[in-house]
Amino acid sequence: MNAIAVQDPARDAPLIIGRDAELQLMRRLVGRAEAGEGGALLVRGSAGVGKSALLRTVHAEAAGRGLTVLSASGVETERWFPYAALHLLLRPLDRNVERLPPGHRRAIRQAFGAEQTQPEVHQVALATLELLADGAHRRPILLLIDDLQWVDTPSRDVLTFVARRTDDHAILLVGAARSDHVDPFRWDDQADLDLGPLDEAAAAALLDAAAPELPPQARALLLTQAKGNPLALVELPKSVQGTPEETEHLPLTRRLEVAFAIRTDSMSAACRMLLLILAAEPTAPLSRLLAAASQLTGSAVTLDTLQESTDAGLVALIDGHPEFRHPLMRSAIYRRATITDRLAAHRCLASVLADDPERQLIHLAEAAIGPDEELAARLERFADAAQAQGKIAAGVPALRLAARLVRDPHRQTRILIRAAELSSQLSDRADTRALLAQADLNTLGPVERGRLMLVSDNAAFEPDEPQRRIHDMVLVASAAMDVGDRHVAEDLLWRAAARCFFQDGDAATRAETAAELQRWNPDPDGPHSLAVRLYTEPYRYGADVLPRLHRADLDRKDGYLLHFLGSGAMVVGDFTHASRFLARTAAIWREQGRLGLLVRALAGSWPRFYLGRLEQARTESEEGRLLAREAGESIAWLGLTATAALVAVTRGEIASATRMIEDLRASSLFLGMPFAAAIAQQVNGLLALFDGRAGEAYDVFARIFDPDDPHHHSVSCWLVVPDLADAAVAAGTVDQARGLLADLADRAARLPSEMMRMAEAYRDAVLAPDHDAERLYRRSLTALPEGCLLIRARLHLHHGRWLRQQRRYLDARAPLRTARDEFDRLGARSWAEAARSQLRAVGENTGRRYVNIGERLSSQEMQIALLASQGLSNREIGERLFISHRTVSSHLYRIYPRLGVTNRGQLAAVLTGNDQVGD
Ligand SMILES: Nc1ncnc2c1ncn2[C@@H]1O[C@H](COP(=O)(O)OP(=O)(O)O)[C@@H](O)[C@H]1O
């Protein structure tokens, strides 16, 4: 692997002018990192505004204070090489890699080595985090990554992962990126540092330092032209005649490029050629660059040839390797060259880099004029090999070049789709969209069209026009099946089905999707068909499908199949099976470090809520929310946030539930996603109910049942039956509620899931006429599915309330006590308070409020405590939760006193009885 430009801070000891506020901020962050409170900051700004200068200054200061400073920067031509930037960044820690546990060591070695297999990016990320955390434990670390916009995607993913986990480590990450870059990445929810132009005084001072002898008029003109851009202030005075008049209308960046290019006009041909070679290949060994230049000029080009360009201030020698002093100088040289020269340079580089097949191929492709089928085929083979080794990031640019080289538009589009597929696997959504935009849809057959739809559904999910989109997907799936591509057809139909649920497709659309599956004559026990049927037509297939689903073999190791089973169960409210299947799915993806897939499996926190496993629902939805952000899984984020809010309102965390629902409603996807809208509405209703606004609560819940309301969901509405019934009793709207639920019995017969049985049992008792209530409470408590602990406790609460209403105060006490104790045990504080107030009303002193363990710990602390109580080591816990073992240990130190224990051995005793051990 070749090196990327490294910056030597001692090279040009930074003399920075102005930038007081920025430096102050940096110093504060460095100070915090030294104290063990790490952070991450992204500096954005235009070319030449002084990002690198700022980073260099911070580098020197921090090194002076004794921090370990690791630095690297992206180079435009290096995006082909997975982990190139990270490798360079971590090189100084090479020896520490030996000290990592074997799994982490292997991940890093494989990522950086020429190994045939590449680990999952999140395995590399976790290993990197551990490496840095261990290093920072001995001495604080400052990581500086310049020109982040050119850093290869896997390195960027790892850095983003680390950036979000620096909190309790002595690690500060500072990155710099061009603000004009299309794909802005986020490190943090905090604001980035936007580096603007220098203020007037600083600009004048810089110009005077760079060009002390300027006549006043020229000085004034330059100050105006430079607009506070330091690169312009330093470099424009060097062009004796200034830049040509006709460039005045150009943006500053282009003008600077012109000014740089003009400097080569008086150079020798040999030097110009060497500069062009360097611009085309900035990182190959110098000897190769000289060889290429010699070959092209027909005379011996040596390092001395460079002298003119160093004199002109375009290049500096750093550790014996020439480097452009600013990236704009590189692009200036490259753009200025004639096409003939550029192609010749690439051709020649290809020949001198014959022993480096990847680089050779890049240059061959850059040197090609017009179509070259053979070369395109080579690039495709290269991409095949890269993909087979898991080096997906290298496959994308190869395919992009290949697409340029083929003549046949159909073949070109096929190559582009493949590039987009790989890019989407890298979660590089902007890049995926750019590739898709180039594809010519008119030339596509059904399979390509299907693949295209799949990729764009992933990278550019559009919530509008759901019925039309589902219809299109089904048509294309159908055509793909007819030409024999079962894989694409099934995947597409699955997506169509998923939209039927998430976007609550209308009856015709649902029927069309299910009918297409029917046409394929699928194995009725296959996980794919079970899931598609539950997603699309649950009332039609439920009675047949659910027993098949329950018989499905739990020992499967295939995460995808388990996901079908689990999510199929989830969307029809088959809580127990959903949560069991999805827990297995999550464990598989966790183990493999597949974050995006893990996030989707963590959606299993939703059914857990209905099982009364509030603690687990809380930790999983909170974890999922964070990871969903990280993995860009916006639909999963909606569902997880909705679940987290539902848990929060039940736990009595009113402010946090309110905030989460506001976030949810602010999402651009929200209104196109009735599955999430219904839950948001449910939470708002509960907030009103607990606040004593029963009438309002009833109206809020009722809208979920109204097909014309955007919060309506034709299946999930049944989850809200208990809430609606509660509000109806409190608001005196029992008759209306009965009317709204008129369909329930029929639906429940067709779809005998736990959700439906729960809804029926609850409605029967709570909305019962007084004369029959006694019997119906008894019957409902038996009919209620076993696992529905929270709803069972709510039934007890209502039973007590009803007895009290009947003035049977003594009888009321037993069910109310049962309800209170169960709510306490589950951590359902809002309900526990309701039970207590009923108890007081029947004359019972309810005693001190029981504090559930979960109330003393944050969701992540709870997760850590549970895993520790099961005997996992800190490292193992870190691996499961994608955090460093040191973070785990500092959490544990905070957890012990709060639980009144002194070591992990005692944790189990405190946590049992909390009913939160997983399946
Ligand atoms: N605040 C400053 N004081 C003095 N020189 C600066 C300052 N900011 C930038 N420069 C100089 O201006 C030129 C361009 O700055 P650089 O940091 O390379 O820009 P960027 O990285 O944003 O493209 C460099 O020569 C740099 O040393």
Ligand SMILES: [Mg+2]
């Ligand atoms: Mg820079």
